[in-house]
Amino acid sequence: MSGVPKADWIVGVDIGGTNLNVGVIPVGGGPPIAFRTQPTRAQRGAKFVVDRVVKMIKDAIREVMQENGCGLEDFAGVGIGSPGPLDRSTGTVISTPNLGWRNFPLRDLIQNAVGLPATLDNDANAATYGEWWMGAGRDARTLVGVTLGTGIGGGIVFDGELYHGASDAAAEIGHMTIDSTGRKCNCGNYGCLEAYASGPAIAARAIEGLESDTESILLELAGDPENITAELVSEAVVKGDGYATEVINDTAKFLGVGLANLINILNPEVVVVFGGVARAGDHLFVPLRAEVRRRAFRVAEEACRIVPSELGGKAGVIGSVACFKKEMYGAV
Amino acid sequence: MSGVPKADWIVGVDIGGTNLNVGVIPVGGGPPIAFRTQPTRAQRGAKFVVDRVVKMIKDAIREVMQENGCGLEDFAGVGIGSPGPLDRSTGTVISTPNLGWRNFPLRDLIQNAVGLPATLDNDANAATYGEWWMGAGRDARTLVGVTLGTGIGGGIVFDGELYHGASDAAAEIGHMTIDSTGRKCNCGNYGCLEAYASGPAIAARAIEGLESDTESILLELAGDPENITAELVSEAVVKGDGYATEVINDTAKFLGVGLANLINILNPEVVVVFGGVARAGDHLFVPLRAEVRRRAFRVAEEACRIVPSELGGKAGVIGSVACFKKEMYGAV
Numbered sequence: 001m002s003g004v005p006k007a008d009w010i011v012g013v014d015i016g017g018t019n020l021n022v023g024v025i026p027v028g029g030g031p032p033i034a035f036r037t038q039p040t041r042a043q044r045g046a047k048f049v050v051d052r053v054v055k056m057i058k059d060a061i062r063e064v065m066q067e068n069g070c071g072l073e074d075f076a077g078v079g080i081g082s083p084g085p086l087d088r089s090t091g092t093v094i095s096t097p098n099l100g101w102r103n104f105p106l107r108d109l110i111q112n113a114v115g116l117p118a119t120l121d122n123d124a125n126a127a128t129y130g131e132w133w134m135g136a137g138r139d140a141r142t143l144v145g146v147t148l149g150t151g152i153g154g155g156i157v158f159d160g161e162l163y164h165g166a167s168d169a170a171a172e173i174g175h176m177t178i179d180s181t182g183r184k185c186n187c188g189n190y191g192c193l194e195a196y197a198s199g200p201a202i203a204a205r206a207i208e209g210l211e212s213d214t215e216s217i218l219l220e221l222a223g224d225p226e227n228i229t230a231e232l233v234s235e236a237v238v239k240g241d242g243y244a245t246e247v248i249n250d251t252a253k254f255l256g257v258g259l260a261n262l263i264n265i266l267n268p269e270v271v272v273v274f275g276g277v278a279r280a281g282d283h284l285f286v287p288l289r290a291e292v293r294r295r296a297f298r299v300a301e302e303a304c305r306i307v308p309s310e311l312g313g314k315a316g317v318i319g320s321v322a323c324f325k326k327e328m329y330g331a332v
Numbered sequence: 333m334s335g336v337p338k339a340d341w342i343v344g345v346d347i348g349g350t351n352l353n354v355g356v357i358p359v360g361g362g363p364p365i366a367f368r369t370q371p372t373r374a375q376r377g378a379k380f381v382v383d384r385v386v387k388m389i390k391d392a393i394r395e396v397m398q399e400n401g402c403g404l405e406d407f408a409g410v411g412i413g414s415p416g417p418l419d420r421s422t423g424t425v426i427s428t429p430n431l432g433w434r435n436f437p438l439r440d441l442i443q444n445a446v447g448l449p450a451t452l453d454n455d456a457n458a459a460t461y462g463e464w465w466m467g468a469g470r471d472a473r474t475l476v477g478v479t480l481g482t483g484i485g486g487g488i489v490f491d492g493e494l495y496h497g498a499s500d501a502a503a504e505i506g507h508m509t510i511d512s513t514g515r516k517c518n519c520g521n522y523g524c525l526e527a528y529a530s531g532p533a534i535a536a537r538a539i540e541g542l543e544s545d546t547e548s549i550l551l552e553l554a555g556d557p558e559n560i561t562a563e564l565v566s567e568a569v570v571k572g573d574g575y576a577t578e579v580i581n582d583t584a585k586f587l588g589v590g591l592a593n594l595i596n597i598l599n600p601e602v603v604v605v606f607g608g609v610a611r612a613g614d615h616l617f618v619p620l621r622a623e624v625r626r627r628a629f630r631v632a633e634e635a636c637r638i639v640p641s642e643l644g645g646k647a648g649v650i651g652s653v654a655c656f657k658k659e660m661y662g663a664v
Binding site: 171304 | 417426473474486488490495496497498499500501502503504505507508509510511512513514521523585586589592593594596597598599600601626627628629631632634635636
């Protein structure tokens with residue numbers, strides 16, 4: 001690493017539609033300390049969210065300074081992960097449907113308020129880079145991350161570098177078509193992976209499939225069918241619920257089509273799956289791997305491990321720090 | 333370029349299911365000379381094909397030596413492109429359904445017979461690298477090639493390097509699922525891009541759609557419906573045939589789904605389309621670009637040119653030389 005400043009710490013920020021996560025990581029790597037989470041409350045506006053993030057960053061820095069007897073000069077900067085599409089060179093979020101931002105200079109607002117240099121990257125890219133740095137993809141040269149949340153995002157690591165593409169839009173795998181005449185997606189098209197395997201899509205399929213005589217603990221867990229979520233489906237599966245198992249088996253098939261496409265195109269060593277639905281564990285991963293085996297090229301499928309995230313909710317913070325290191329020092 | 337030998341020429345070999353192409357290129361680049369084509373006749377066995385390729389290489393070398401008054405020592409080696417999957421490090425073709433080879437040490441057989449060092453890469457990779465070196469992707473850092481032939485193949489160039497993946501299987505885009513419950517593919521799965529947009533798939537859709545009262549010059553061109561090919565469909569489109577135009581419009585939609593997926597995942601600067609069907613020109617490319625615009629992320633779609641191959645039937649020979657240079661000298 002050339003040009004590494006004489007700092008000990010880097011702040012990682014993970015901005016999501018639901019939660020904001022902030023933590024501090026030693027420059028040389030290690031688990032985040034002074035980690036904190038707060039709800040995003042995007043409906044209260046961009047200024048509210050940025051003020052909240054800045055306060056979380058300052059609180060985390062103060063906590064680390066107090067515990068380690070150091071000062072602000074011991075912090076190299078702030079790595080930020082945010083939903084996109086975004087422009088890394090200007091640090092601007094181009095648009096985020098979930099947060100309602102357009103051409104929003106997020107990086108500089110945080111940089112100026114905190115008084116430390118900052119970098120901005122896509123949230124799914126960051127989470128993927130986190131898993132490559134300190135998680136499930138530690139030993140991999142080529143890694144693909146798939147984030148299953150309100151939407152579906154992705155990240156690609158080649159030879160230890162995040163791949164961003166020609167306009168920072170690479171790895172937008174949620175809108176990969178898997179069924180060109182299939183389910184309508186929020187984006188207006190038909191048959192996107194996101195229309196089948198995002199959290200809301202899993203819940204929607206679970207609700208649609210319920211019949212008056214369906215026996216399932218899902219209804220007890222949810223109270224009302226409208227309260228069914230992908231997390232509740234995963235919980236019911238783990239408890240042995242037959243109906244929820246069907247829903248997850250279907251999810252595994254749809255997701256398996258998407259992962260097989262990624263594996264045929266990118267031939268990665270590891271695919272890391274993020275998100276609440278991964279909590280279903282082998283109930284998801286066993287049929288998922290079977291569908292991939294059925295659809296992907298054998299030499300590509302055999303070269304690839306499909307695993308759940310190891311870093312979980314901290315992947316974004318850890319990965320944003322990795323992005324900061326890469327952008328500022330040229331290496332992680 | 334470090335370690336460049338004091339040679340003037342490199343031989344390029346493009347092995348296809350239908351034709352064998354051989355040509356010679358100056359080390360510094362330029363159009364192939366002593367170019368020759370012969371039918372593959374794979375059904376006559378592997379030894380026949382290798383003997384024929386070796387003779388073509390020796391004839392091409394002799395022609396260049398005579399015209400330039402040089403000797404074998406002025407040739408650096410032979411770059412070979414072959415259908416895969418294959419193992420570049422051992423120079424072995426793992427299996428090729430079209431040629432009937434299994435674990436076949438193609439590189440060393442040619443190397444030993446010709447008496448020059450040789451390299452082996454996938455034919456679609458080579459064609460894509462050729463377009464990056466001297467064709468439609470000359471100025472691009474990130475380029476995706478899509479070869480529409482008997483099957484559908486692909487190649488990916490990142491930052492001036494071919495991307496091979498973890499086991500030399502990257503860019504196998506023909507078996508990307510675009511309709512998970514759709515048309516049966518030769519590979520046994522359903523809804524692969526190849527089942528809609530390969531040459532035989534286009535011909536099959538054209539034949540299926542014919543009714544007793546369909547008016548189309550396709551039937552005149554083909555004589556018998558069974559003789560309809562993708563090339564004849566393209567020819568009929570260029571002549572203004574309405575039915576053939578419908579078939580090409582459908583092809584553009586299916587191919588558009590596949591290209592939109594590639595563009596969402598890889599965010600390339602250029603997608604190069606190879607193959608006879610590209611001869612339909614704007615009849616294909618206008619609806620193709622429209623379908624991509626409908627399905628791909630705007631920032632990714634706007635960053636990407638979708639263009640036909642410039643090198644045509646010589647892309648494989650030119651690209652195999654580029655692969656040889658990259659592998660032997662570390663740069664093209």
